[in-house]
Amino acid sequence: MTPEFAQRMAGVRPSAIGELLALGAEPSIISFGGGYPDAALFPTDRLEAVFRDAIRTPGGAALQYAPSDGLPRLRMQIAALMTADGTPCTGDDVLILQGAQQGLDLAARMLVDPGDVIVTEDPTFLGALIAFEASQPAYAVVPMDAEGMQTDRLAEVLARTPRARMIYTVPDFQNPTGVTLSLARRHALIALANRHDLIVLEDTPYRHIRFSGAPLPTLKSLDTEGRVIHLGSLSKVLVPALRIGWAVAAPALLARMGLLKVAADTQTSTLNMTAASLFLDRHDLMSHVAGLRAAYARKRDAMLVAIRRHFPQDIHVTEPEGGLFTWATFAPGFDATAFMRDVALPQARVAYVPGASFFPQSPRPNHARFNFSARSEADIHTGIAALGRALHAHRFP
Ligand SMILES: Cc1ncc(COP(=O)(O)O)c(C=O)c1O
Known part of the structure; x- marks a missing residue:
């Protein structure tokens, strides 16, 4: 049969870059494409111990169904992490999610009717666009610079967008640009959300992976009107496979997200929640994160040094x-998708993510996202040097 799909499926399609990235997964290719943490830094022994103990929890509790909002102890532990980070809250304010990704889906389904507008950074996280798509939104986009979303432009966008429902932002080390929203703009964004009566969806999976500079307050901590939904995740600071994320939000919002979560998956895995909770009981997450920060800072430096040395100067x-x-910006007219397909993959044997798919409205072809966490410093050097040679040769064949 030819299935007839619901209208909401109209925008739900495989991403155009999926095929290219699949080619980048070949072992002989040095890929800077994925957003993976470095598996060599996973605390495997400690995770093995907590999973072993979790599975033996008296009464089989870790193998049983659990409250759909999450294990109370884990909710308290997450609240303690949030409080220590300057966003005071209690376990009741925390909804455990299947990764932060689930929060993107639930928030959109809770708030966005077809044609309602989600305001995003331009470019923004591709996975968010994928999650939002089933809610059939329209988008309004706000350009970024070195201080993140340009809030003066946000003010203009909001003034002409009456159906805006929600502002989506990744304020800390944004995916894909790596840029952080400045303090002044955090205040400006909250003031604009208040003025226009909008929800802010604050997505922070990278927040604790800071190499330099002082942490900036979360948008949630600046929120006096209960309009920020804060999303956090253990994926980048512990391991993605746990699929543990969370939302912190005002009770009315959190309760409805919780109802949608029951519909979606009943609950997050009890075993994973128990293991995560035991890990947080036994180990200082932030001292583990300090090790990640040091390792990723070295990799960032290796990549930036290699890029300066090997890429064309412009x-x-x-x-x-x-x-x-x-995030790389090439000369106007450069097509990073075509270059990856025709040159980077077959000749330089290097992959990245072409930037076009991170733009919700008007794809700009002359950008690319480079991940520096997943590969060794030696691979970073080799891959960037090969790509640099290919870029020079492309310029002056
Ligand atoms: C900005 C952003 N939000 C959310 C996620 C999803 O993270 P999780 O593994 O917690 O679902 C990612 C993952 O790469 C991300 O980059």
Whole structure:
């Protein structure tokens, strides 16, 4: 049969870059494409111990169904992490999610009717666009610079967008640009959300992976009107496979997200929640994160040094103070998708993510996202040097 799909499936399609990235997964290719943390830094022994103990929890509790909002102890532990980070809250304010990604889906489904507008950074996180798509939104986009979303432009966008429902932002070391929203703009964004009565969806998986500079307050901590939904995640600071994320939000919002979560998956895995909770009981997450920060800072430096040495001088890259990515801007007219397909993959044997798919409205072809966390410093050097040679040869064949 030819299935007839619901209208909401109209925008739900495989991403155009999926095929290219699949080619980048071949072992002989040095890929800077994925957003993966470095598996060599996973605390495997400690995770093995907590999983072993979790599975033996008296009464089989860790193998049983659990409250859909999450294990109470884990909610308290997450609240303690948030409080220590300057965003005071209690376990009741925390909803455990299946990764932060689930929060993107639930928030959109809770707030966005077809045609309602989600305001995003331009470019923004591709996974968010994928999550939002089933809610059939329209987008309004706000340009970025070295201080993140340009809030004066946000003010203009909001003034002409009456159906705006939600502002989506990745304020710390944004995916894909690596850029961080400045303090002044955090205040400005909250003031604009208040003035226009909007929800802010604050997505912070990289927040603790800071290499330099002082942490900036979360948008949630600046929120006096209960309009920020804060999303956090253990994926980048512990391991992605746990699929543990969370939302912190005002009770009315959190309760409805919780109802949608029950519909979606009943609950996050009890075993994973128990293991995560035991890990947080036994180990200081932030001292583990300190090790990640040091390792990723070295990799960031290796990538930026290699890019400066090997790329043509007119290619600009961001200098992230944290996170996993830098963002390259090539000369106008350069097509990073075509270059990857025709040159980078077959000749230089290097992959990155072409930037076009991170733009919700008007794809700009002359950008690319480079991940520096997943590869060794030696691979970073080799891969960037090969790509640099290919870029020079492309310029002066
Ligand atoms: C900005 C952003 N938000 C959310 C996620 C999803 O993270 P999780 O593994 O917690 O679902 C990612 C993952 O790469 C991300 O980059």
